[in-house]
Amino acid sequence: MEPSGTVPTTHVRAGGQVATRRTLPEETPVAMVYDGTTHAVMMASPTDIEDFATGFSLTEGIVTGMDQLASCETVAHDRGIEARMWLTGPRAEALNARRRTLAGPVGCGLCGIDSLEQATRALPVLHRQGPALTAEEIASATDQLCGWQPLHDRTHGVHAAGFLLPGKGVILAREDVGRHNALDKLIGALARQGLDAELGAFALTSRVSVEMVQKCAMAGCTILIAASAPTLHALRLAEGAGITVAGFARGKEFDLFSHPERLEAEFRHVA
Incomplete structure (x- = not known):
């Protein structure tokens, strides 16, 4: 399936209108x-499906490591895509014990969860130090993502999640119509390539909502950088999980909301 397509449209502005065409993202x-x-059935961009399936499996706690995912294949149908996975024995038994069905529209990563306990599940606490970043690295993280967004350049309708390494910048990114799907794809890509999420930071083109903090914690990443704001609930979760959250990261500035210890010392207490 193609990730985008072109459709006719009428562009209306002061003084008149003109027939044109727009490239839009597929879901x-x-x-x-x-x-x-x-x-689960998620609405997503039809790209990097094995990365998506792997990341979803890790962030949902279905597996805790790649060795528990025996195989994964992608099968396309007229009405969608199946990511067919086979688990090792103990993980298959654990999944059967907690089996649930969810439907995740692109706007909400928690739609379809059938209990409040699942929506507010306990998270790993990442109080280890983690990497240290300069103020410049944090401020420029989302700008660096611009070079990793070919689908956004065509459609202006998708999110991206990137992995930033200290001293190297963004080295990997994934795109999707859903912000949480993009992060799952990134986490899956890291796992499949043997890259440790603990060594860097996640950069997002979106706001920081509850599910983004949950996925960050499950992946073991201690720093979350976003172009927009965190929600209050997400910030409370990040504080408890030991995650550094930087929001409104654009150009040369950002707001540091939690766990400032991972920012180089000279910038921590600037008024």
Whole structure:
């Protein structure tokens, strides 16, 4: 499936209108199928599906490591895509014990969760030091993502999540119509390439909502940098999980909301 397509449209502005064409992002149902049973259906961009399936499996706690995911294949249908995964014995048994079905429209990563306990599940606490970043690295992180967004350049309608290493900048990114899907794809890509999320930071083109903090914690990443704001609930979760949150990161500035210890010392207490 193509990630975008061109459609006719009428551009209206003061003084008249003109016929033109726009390139828009595609979205399609992606079924996460474990051991022959559908566990979740997410609306997503039809790209990097194995990365998406791997990241989703890790951030949902279905597996805790790549060795528990025996195999993964992508099967396209007329109505969507199946990511067919097979788990090792103990993880398959654990999934059967907590089996649930969710439907995740692109605007909300928690839609379809069938209990409040699942929406507010306990997170790993990442109080280890983690990497240290300069103020310049944090401020420029989302700007660096611009060079990793070919689908956004065509459509202006998708999000991106990138992985930033100290001293190297953004080295990997993934795009999707859903911000949480983009982060799952990035986490899956890191896992499949053997890259440790603990060594760097996640950079987002979106706001920091609850599910973004949850996914960050599950991946073991201690720094989350975003172009927009965190929600209050997300910030409370980040504080408790030991995650550094920087928001409104654009150009040469940002707001540091939590755990300033990972910012180089001379910038921590600037008024």
